[in-house]
Amino acid sequence: MLRSCAAPLRSLGALRGPRGGACPPLCEPRPALRSFSSEKVIYKDFSIPNPSWSKDLRLLFDQFMKKCEDGSWKCLPLYKHGSLQRIQDFKTFFHDPKFTKEDVMTQTRLFTSSFEEGLGFEHAMFYNDVEKRTVCLFQGGLYLEGMPGFLHGGAIATMIDSTLGMSALIAGGIVMTANLNINFKRPIPLCSVVVINSQVDKVEGRKIFVSGNVQSADEKTLHSEATGLFIQLDPDKSLT
Numbered sequence: 750m751l752r753s754c755a756a757p758l759r760s761l762g763a764l765r766g767p768r769g770g771a772c773p774p775l776c777e778p779r780p781a782l783r784s785f786s787s788e789k790v791i792y793k794d795f796s797i798p799n800p801s802w803s804k805d806l807r808l809l810f811d812q813f814m815k816k817c818e819d820g821s822w823k824c825l826p827l828y829k830h831g832s833l834q835r836i837q838d839f840k841t842f843f844h845d846p847k848f849t850k851e852d853v854m855t856q857t858r859l860f861t862s863s864f865e866e867g868l869g870f871e872h873a874m875f876y877n878d879v880e881k882r883t884v885c886l887f888q889g890g891l892y893l894e895g896m897p898g899f900l901h902g903g904a905i906a907t908m909i910d911s912t913l914g915m916s917a918l919i920a921g922g923i924v925m926t927a928n929l930n931i932n933f934k935r936p937i938p939l940c941s942v943v944v945i946n947s948q949v950d951k952v953e954g955r956k957i958f959v960s961g962n963v964q965s966a967d968e969k970t971l972h973s974e975a976t977g978l979f980i981q982l983d984p985d986k987s988l989t
C-alpha cells in the first residue's frame with residue numbers, strides 16, 4: 750500500500766533565505782493532494798513509492814514514514830520541475846530571463862528527476878530539524894551505470910551533492926555548491942539501495958559546511974564519505 754508522506758513541513762517554515770525571505774518551496778508545506786498546477790506546469794510529489802522501488806527501498810521508506818509520525822522527521826517533497834516560487838526566489842541572481850518563463854520551464858527538468866521511472870535516481874529525502882540531518886534513501890537505476898554493474902561516480906556525486914545541498918538549503922536558503930569532496934570507498938551495485946546521511950557541521954557567515962556519508966541499507970558497508978561547502982548567494986553579487 751502506498752503511504753502518503755504528506756506530513757506538513759510547516760515546522761521548517763521558520764527557515765529563511767539570505768535576505769530573510771522565505772526559503773525556497775522545497776521547504777514549503779506540501780499540497781494536501783500531493784500535486785498542484787500553475788498554468789502549464791504540473792507539480793506532483795514524486796517522493797512516494799512506485800513499482801520500480803525494491804523491497805529494501807520500500808522498507809526503509811516505511812521506517813522513515815513511521816519516524817515522521819511524531820513530527821521529529823519530515824518527508825521532503827520531490828518535484829520534476831523547479832517551482833515557480835523557487836524560480837522567483839532565484840530570479841535576482843538570474844541573467845537570462847528566458848529560463849524564468851513558464852513555457853521554458855515546462856521543458857526543463859530537475860536533473861535527479863529526469864529519468865523514466867526506475868532507470869535513474871529513485872529517491873526520497875527526510876529531514877530532522879532537531880538534529881539538522883537530511884537522509885536520502887536512494888536506489889540508482891540501470892541508466893546510471895559506470896563500471897559494469899556499478900553506479901557511475903558522477904551519479905553518486907549527484908545524489909551526495911543533492912543531499913548535502915538540501916541540508917545547506919534548509920539551513921541557509923538559496924545556496925550553491927562551492928566545494929564537494931568525496932572519498933569513494935566501496936562501489937555501489939546498480940539497483941541496490943543506499944542511505945545518504947548528511948548534517949550541517951558549521952555555519953560561518955555565508956559559508957555552510959556540511960558532511961555526510963553513503964551507507965548500504967543494512968549499514969554494513971560504508972560506500973562513500975563526503976564534505977561540502979555551500980555558499981549562500983549574495984543578492985548584490987552577479988553570478989556570471
Ligand SMILES: CCCCCCCC(=O)SCCNC(=O)CCNC(=O)[C@H](O)C(C)(C)COP(=O)(O)OP(=O)(O)OC[C@H]1O[C@@H](n2cnc3c(N)ncnc32)[C@H](O)[C@@H]1OP(=O)(O)O
Binds near residue numbers: 982
Ligand atoms: C535540492 C537542493 C540541493 C541542490 C544541490 C545542487 C547544488 C549545485 O550543484 S550548485 C551547481 C554547482 N555550483 C556552482 O555552479 C557554483 C559556482 N560557483 C559560484 O558561482 C561562486 O563561486 C559562489 C556563488 C559559490 C560563491 O561566490 P561568491 O558569492 O562571490 O562568494 P565568494 O565571495 O567568492 O566566497 C564567499 C566565501 O566563501 C569562500 N569560498 C568560496 N568558494 C570556496 C571554495 N571553493 N573553497 C573554499 N572556500 C570558498 C571564500 O573564500 C569566501 O570566504 P570568506 O567569506 O571567509 O572570505
